[in-house]
Amino acid sequence: MSASLIPTALSSLDTPVALIDVPRMQGNIQRMQHRMNRLGVRLRPHVKTSKSLPVIQAQLAAGASGVTVSTLKEAGHCFANGIDDVFYAVAMAPGKLKQALALRRKGCRLSILTDSLAAAQSIVAFGQQHDERFEVWIEIDCDGHRSGLATRDAVLVEVARVLIEGGMQLRGVMTHAGSSYDLDTPQALQAIAEQERRLCVEAAERIRNAGLPCPEVSIGSTPTALSVQSLKGVTEVRAGVYVFFDLVMHNIGVCAADELALSVLTTVIGHQQDKGWIIVDAGWMAMSRDRGTQRQRKDFGYGQVCTETGDWIDGARVTGANQEHGIITLADEDTHDITARFPIGSRLRILPNHACATGAQFPDYHALDAEGQVHIWSRLHGW
């Protein structure tokens, strides 16, 4: 998660590499931060997208307050690099409490998450045993897509009470409208964003109406954060993939083509002229197996193909992928003379379906700055 000191030129890179267009990334960071500033809430970026310190530092420099993480490894790494307000936003497994305790004992303001009485009781028992007042969020299910307690679930107030009476600190309620990924009109996105806000604020009010403190309301996803019209009652927003955007977000309609900041630089290694196939050295090991655009308005296969300098080649997609082979096909009317137009050794950039998944395939990013210099930014892998 550190940055290299010696920049290199794009042309000297071996492929495949994961390229970050740094000016685009900075633009994305500014766009989201300004929006949250205007709406009057703190932004707590989800760093599971990049898992890379220079990216996270750019988000904090722009005004973000703390970070959200998907693993305790990310938490530890952020804390080791001076970031102490860390929300581990996956329901806490009892077996991971020891690791969470160790981080808190070092001074990390790590907060954790639960959505059940059983898990809340295990947090209380462990906290009491070790004399630790864990900061705990309760997860609310605002759209039925995954985890969380329904706003009206009778257990909700009981979980809050168990935590508070057990000596823990209830930090607040949180939710994530993951179903926003299935939508693609401004109207539908605004509606799910309002639903995410309303159901989470109502959950906080239920707890408060029971006489229990529930200071914070944390919501968010990139599509809802960019669509929501009011954040009344919300104290912070979490979002992740906005930092790079990707083809899934483009299909949803929350980013323009020239905001996609992550791509895979690849080299042409062969052709099947009869079939119109261009074979490149970015297979699924580079792109990931994510096919997130498969059921969206436009299916980009394993990615949208661009020139080496980043211009979209309309209709050119990675339509097949083996481990280290990508198969690119062009638009139907456009298959002549591919060996001359895309000779062996020439380079292309491929925009990924899902930046979180594609980034994870690489030990580091190659960050291309406005001056055309490349910096190596390492990223975390594993748990």
Place this chain on the structure above:
Amino acid sequence: MSASLIPTALSSLDTPVALIDVPRMQGNIQRMQHRMNRLGVRLRPHVKTSKSLPVIQAQLAAGASGVTVSTLKEAGHCFANGIDDVFYAVAMAPGKLKQALALRRKGCRLSILTDSLAAAQSIVAFGQQHDERFEVWIEIDCDGHRSGLATRDAVLVEVARVLIEGGMQLRGVMTHAGSSYDLDTPQALQAIAEQERRLCVEAAERIRNAGLPCPEVSIGSTPTALSVQSLKGVTEVRAGVYVFFDLVMHNIGVCAADELALSVLTTVIGHQQDKGWIIVDAGWMAMSRDRGTQRQRKDFGYGQVCTETGDWIDGARVTGANQEHGIITLADEDTHDITARFPIGSRLRILPNHACATGAQFPDYHALDAEGQVHIWSRLHGW
């Protein structure tokens, strides 16, 4: 790619981890090696599946001759660990010749691959410039699934001639019947295996009939290697995923359920009782996004769920996956009382669709030996 010295107990592991059942792995290695011995050919395992030295060493100890790799990073790592016969079986990009040269200059018997005149010419030009006699294979397309020259392509003999007259060593011809992954009957598998053999042997004969030396014929995939009835004219077989097997291979019909050697150990972190969902800490970051069984005879979602000790729970599959959340559903008749049967904190094992893709999500394997001890085997990541 090294093994840890201090084994630990399974129960002490944080999840998710990628578990190797070592006795099963050893059985798989023996099974393939014995088959190749009986058929009278050398086995050159494809190490792209494991990318882990202890696994590769077990394959070599059982009788394998050299290795196949999918990246030059794997080649370098194998060579640094004393394995010097390495076949880089992805068509050579001109930009990677420098790295290949460096390996050969250190003493690695690295062989490379081409399927075009343009690439063969670039190999010759670079080899002559650096006074290096590269060992080169020509890729044959035996089933139209990806790269390679058709056996009857007029360019085939020309590529051989360009390489040989340019001072390179033609090592032989190679092919990979990747379309075998789409089949699932012994008859169809035997037919594609015979086609793979025949078309590659015929390609070698075409080159020989032109008066050019073509010493070797290398074919293989796990399904064809386990189905082929005769290997007449073949000098070596390449196969990779057999070392672990996976659900895709199980659907194809080339392995039994009790031969699947790779699984992901996971912890239950929540439930949605109304929906019958068990939420675990193995999402797509752990399982990969590979949905290889989606169009096979049985769709296992993101994986087949087993007990912590590895017994299949019939009908239990990972039917949804977010980055760090897996959603397990049970067979229809079996959804009662899931919070008691699979309490928070309990553990499960998940068998993956595709071992190569799932393994790649982890920095290391946890190798469980016959005595129940766990050894950490690191694996390569990136290029």
